[in-house]
Structures are given as C-alpha cells and as structure tokens.
Amino acid sequence: MLQPLSRVSRRRALQTSATALAVVGLLLWWLMPFAGASPAGSVTFSTGSQSGVYQRYGVLLKDALAKDLPDVDIDLRLSEGSQENLARVASGEADFTIATADAVAKYKRESKAGAERLRGCARLYDDYVQLVVPRSSPVLKIEDLRGRKVGVGQVGSGVRLVAERLLTAAGIDPKRDITAVPAGIDTMPSQLERGKLDAFFWSGGLPTSTVQKLSERYQIRLVPLESELVEKLHVTSDAANYYRSAVMPPDAYLQAQSGATVPTMAVANLLVTTDRIDPAMVEGFTRTVIRSRDRIGNTVHPAQLVDLRTAVYTDPLPLHEGARRYYSSSKP
Numbered sequence: 001m002l003q004p005l006s007r008v009s010r011r012r013a014l015q016t017s018a019t020a021l022a023v024v025g026l027l028l029w030w031l032m033p034f035a036g037a038s039p040a041g042s043v044t045f046s047t048g049s050q051s052g053v054y055q056r057y058g059v060l061l062k063d064a065l066a067k068d069l070p071d072v073d074i075d076l077r078l079s080e081g082s083q084e085n086l087a088r089v090a091s092g093e094a095d096f097t098i099a100t101a102d103a104v105a106k107y108k109r110e111s112k113a114g115a116e117r118l119r120g121c122a123r124l125y126d127d128y129v130q131l132v133v134p135r136s137s138p139v140l141k142i143e144d145l146r147g148r149k150v151g152v153g154q155v156g157s158g159v160r161l162v163a164e165r166l167l168t169a170a171g172i173d174p175k176r177d178i179t180a181v182p183a184g185i186d187t188m189p190s191q192l193e194r195g196k197l198d199a200f201f202w203s204g205g206l207p208t209s210t211v212q213k214l215s216e217r218y219q220i221r222l223v224p225l226e227s228e229l230v231e232k233l234h235v236t237s238d239a240a241n242y243y244r245s246a247v248m249p250p251d252a253y254l255q256a257q258s259g260a261t262v263p264t265m266a267v268a269n270l271l272v273t274t275d276r277i278d279p280a281m282v283e284g285f286t287r288t289v290i291r292s293r294d295r296i297g298n299t300v301h302p303a304q305l306v307d308l309r310t311a312v313y314t315d316p317l318p319l320h321e322g323a324r325r326y327y328s329s330s331k332p
Contacts, residue, residue, distance in 0.1 A: 038069065038070075038071055038280075038284070039069060039071065039072055039278065039280045039281040039284050040071035040072060041071075041072060041073070041281070042072065042073040042074075042075060043072060043073075043074060043075070043095040043096060043277075043281065043285075044075045044076075044077055044088075044093070044094040044095050044096075045058055045061075045062070045074055045075065045076050045077070045094065045095070045096045045097065046077050046079045046084070046085045046088045046089065046093075046094035046096070046097040047059075047076055047077065047078060047079060047085075047097075047098070048078070048079055048080075048081050048085075048098070048157075049078065049079075049080065049081065049154070049157075049184040049185055049186050050078060050186045051184075051185050051186040051209075051210045052081070052184070052185050052186070052204065052208075052210075053204045053205045053208055053209075053300060053302060054079075054081070054085075054098050055076075055078060056209070056299070056300050057098070057296065057300050057302075057303060058076050058098075059076065060292075060295075060296040060299060060300060060303075061288070061289065061292065061296060062074045062076055064288050064291075064292035064295065064296065065285070065288050068284065068287065068288040068291070068292075069284050069285070069288065072281070072284070077094060079097075079156065080154040080155060080156035080157045080184065081153065081154065081156055081157030081158045081159060081160075081184075082098075082099040082100045082103035082104075082156075082157065082158030082161070083099075083103050083106075083107070083155075083156045083157060083158065083160070083161060084156030084157070085097035085098065085099045085156075085272070086099050086103060086104060086107045086112075086118070086272065087107075087112070087113075087156070089114075089118065089272055089273065089274055090107070090112065090113055090114025090115060090117060090118060090274065091113060091114055092114075092274070092276065095273060095274075095276075095277055095281075096121070096271065096272070096273050096277075096285060097271075097272050097273075098124065098269050098270070098271060098272065099158065099269070099270055099272050100127055100158045100161075100162075100203070100242075100267045100268070100269055100270070101242040101267055101268045101269075101270055101315070101316065102158070102161065102162065102239050102240065102242040102243060102267050103158050103161055104118065104270060104272065104316055104317060105238065105239035105241075105242055105316045106161065106237075106239045108316060109237075109238060109239055114274070117274040117275050117276065118272060118273075118274055118317055119272070119273050119274055119275055119277075119282075119317055119318060119319065119320035119323075120270050120271070120272060120273075120314025120315075120317035120318065120319055120320065120323065121270075121271040121272065121273055121282055121285060121286045121289070121314070121319075121320055121322075121323045122270070122271040122286055122289050122290065122306070122311040122312075122314065122323065123268050123269070123270055123271075123310055123311050123312070123313050123314055124268070124269040124270065124271055124289075124302075124303070124305075124306050124311075125205050125268075125269055125302040125303060125304075125305040125306060126205070126246070126266040126267065126268055126269065126302075126305065127158070127203045127204050127205060127266060127267050127268075127269055128203070128204070128205070128206050128246060128248055128252075128264055128265075128266050129162055129166070129201065129202075129203045129225060129264050129265050129266070129267075130201070130202045130203070130204070130208070130211060130222060130248075130264065131199060131200075131201055131222065131223040131225060131264075132188075132189075132192065132199060132200050132201075132202065132211060132214075132220050132221075132222060132223075132256075133192075133198065133199045133220065133221055133223055134192065134198075134218075134219065134220060134221070135219035135220055135221045135256075136219070137198065137199070137221065139198065139199055139223055140223065141223065141224070141226075142166060142167070142170045142172070142223065142225060142229065143170050143171065143172065145167070145172060145178055145198075145199055146172055146177050146178065147177070147178065148178055148179070148198035148199060149178070149179040149181055149196070149197050149198045149199075150163075150178045150179065150180060150181065150197065150198060150199050150200065150201070151181045151183045151188040151191065151192070151197050151199070151200030151201060152164065152167075152174065152180045152181065152182065152200075152201055153182070153183070153184060153201060153202075153203075154182055154183065154184045155182055157184065158203055159184075159185075159201055159202060159203045160182070162201070162203050162243075162267070163201040165233055165236060165237075165240060166201070166225065166229065166233065168236065169229055169232040169233040169236060170229060170232075181196075181197060181200075183197075183200070185202055185204070185208070185210050185211075186210070188200040188202070189210055189211070189213075189214040189218075192214070192218075192220070193214070193217075193218050199223070203267070204302075205269075205300070205301065205302025205303075205305075206248060206249075206252045206301070206302060207252050207253055207301060211253060211256075212253055215253045215254075215255040215256040216255060219255075220253075220255075220256045221256060222248065222253065222256055222257060222262045222264075224262050224263045224264070225263060225264045225265055226263055227245040227263065229265075230243055230244070230245045230265045233265075242267050242268065242316075243265045243266070243267050244265060244266055244267075245263070245264075245265055246263075246264055246265055246266035247261045247262065247263055247264070248261060248262040248263075248264055249261060270314050270317060271285075271286070271289060272317065273285075273320055275320070277320070277322070278322070279320070279321045279322035279325060280322065281322065282320045282321070282322025282323055283322040283323065283325050283326045284322075285322075286311075286322065286323045286326045286327075287326050287330075289306065289311075290306065290308050290311060290326075290330070293306040293307075308327075308330060311327070312327045
C-alpha cells in the first residue's frame with residue numbers, strides 16, 4: 001500500500017514543478033523586452049529659455065542619457081516654458097518635457113488638445129516664486145506693484161501663469177493696473193539693471209543662476225509673498241491648489257537676502273511624456289533621471305532634491321507604465 005502512494009506523491013510533485021517552471025518561463029518572457037533590451041531611436045526633449053533651469057537641466061540630462069542609453073539620440077529644444085512644453089508633448093512635437101504641476105492641471109482642466117494622453121514620469125524639484133526688485137525700490141509687498149513696469153514672463157511660460165494668478169489674488173489687474181512686460185529670465189535681469197523694469201517675477205529652483213549672478217553685480221531684494229496671499233490664491237481655481245506656502249532659506253541668494261529668510265510659495269516640477277512613448281524608453285529615461293541626481297545637482301543645485309521616494313507622486317498626471325515598471329523594481 002505504501003508504494004503506490006509514494007509513486008502518486010512523486011508524480012504530483014513533478015507536475016507541480018513543471019507548472020511552476022512554466023509560469024516562471026512565461027513571466028520571464030513577458031519581462032524580457034523591458035528588462036533586457038536597451039531602447040533605441042531618437043526623442044525630442046522640450047526644455048525652457050536659454051538661461052533658465054529647465055534648459056541647464058536638460059543639457060546635463062542629455063549627457064547622462066548618452067551614457068545610459070547609447071542607442072538613443074536626444075534632441076533638446078528651447079521653449080518659453082511649461083505651457084508651451086505641454087502643448088508640444090501633447091501634440092507629439094516633443095516626447096519628453098518638464099512642466100509645473102499647476103500648468104499641467106490648467107492644461108487638463110481646459111481639456112486642451114492631447115491632454116488625456118499626458119503621463120507623468122517623475123516628480124522632480126520644486127520651483128520657488130521670486131519677485132525681484134532693486135534694493136532701493138519702494139515696493140515692499142506685491143500690492144505696491146500697481147502702476148509699475150513688471151516682467152511677467154513669456155506668453156507660454158509657467159512664470160506668466162503664476163504671475164497673473166498672484167497679481168489677481170492681490171487685487172491687481174495684470175492688464176490694467178501694471179505695465180506687464182512679456183520677457184523671460186534671459187532678459188529680465190538686464191532690463192531691471194537698466195531701469196526698463198521696476199520688478200520681475202521668476203519661478204525656478206533655488207538658486208537660479210541668473211538671479212544669483214544678478215545679485216552679485218547689482219543690488220536687488222526679494223519681495224516677500226506672505227501665506228495670506230497663497231490662501232487667497234487657493235480659492236481662485238483647482239489648479240491653484242498645487243501651490244503651497246514656502247520659505248526661501250537665507251543662503252539662497254546671500255547678497256539679496258542679507259541673512260534673512262523670505263516667505264514665498266512653491267510648486268512641483270514634473271517630468272512629462274505621453275502614452276505614445278514606448279515603456280522601455282520611458283523606463284530608461286526615468287532611471288537616468290533618478291540615478292543622475294547627484295551628478296547633475298553639482299551644477300544645477302535644484303536637481304539635488306530629486307528623490308526616489310517622492311518621484312512617484314506625479315499628480316495631477318497618472319504614471320506612465322514605463323515609469324511604473326522602474327519604480328516597482330527599485331528601492332529607496
């Protein structure tokens with residue numbers, strides 16, 4: 001009686017092992033295209049203005065991608081900023097870009113072309129809103145901008161979006177109560193020096209090299225944007241909920257801050273693509289973004305804040321499948 005039972009047990013064990021091997025084989029076959037094959041082809045990365053953080057980040061990221069994805073050709077394209085970047089990616093004119101979360105939310109809320117195809121790859125670093133004036137300026141708060149010449153960013157930029165929202169929250173009509181100058185970070189500092197501007201808005205990582213260089217050659221001051229203003233901003237639209245009260249540390253711009261912190265607001269930057277892009281490409285792209293943090297951060301300091309533990313939170317965009325694969329296989 002014992003012999004037949006032993007044979008049955010062995011037969012069942014062999015059948016179980018065969019089934020397990022088949023399952024493992026199917027799983028490996030399914031994963032192979034993403035885990036083994038290196039992506040190839042060409043992609044376009046829409047960055048920002050010539051002197052902005054997006055462009056400097058893009059140049060260094062391109063170098064890192066050349067090492068990690070040798071069969072991928074990266075084409076960088078300058079842009080006016082977040083709003084133009086999103087339009088390019090949504091239309092297929094670009095494959096990857098960086099944009100602020102508030103600009104993404106606005107793009108989706110207005111159901112602009114291709115909005116439903118946008119996907120997130122990573123939450124990067126935060127932009128801090130900076131209102132810059134000459135140190136001798138009588139402007140002490142945002143309401144004092146009334147009647148003055150103010151740089152508000154280019155038409156397609158995230159700066160323009162946040163500047164107009166802040167001015168409106170402060171009771172200032174951007175079209176009537178100020179002379180709004182549509183300039184970017186590449187020209188606003190020099191215009192301030194020459195008296196062509198009384199103030200300018202900028203939204204970027206800390207420190208932004210162009211503002212830092214300006215502070216080293218010309219006496220400037222950062223106007224505080226108090227938390228009460230941010231609270232007023234929150235009631236204007238759902239997209240404004242992506243702004244939060246923040247503080248610029250005293251060493252962000254040593255010459256401009258005189259050792260004092262400056263209250264302001266911040267908004268997250270997202271690495272954005274679309275559902276058109278191959279998961280293997282997105283996985284490789286996302287991996288390089290995370291792994292190159294320290295290398296890029298040595299030059300573009302905001303990049304030091306890219307963190308694997310928070311990169312996965314790309315609200316208001318769903319994660320691209322390729323990015324999801326990377327995060328699922330990685331540990332903080």
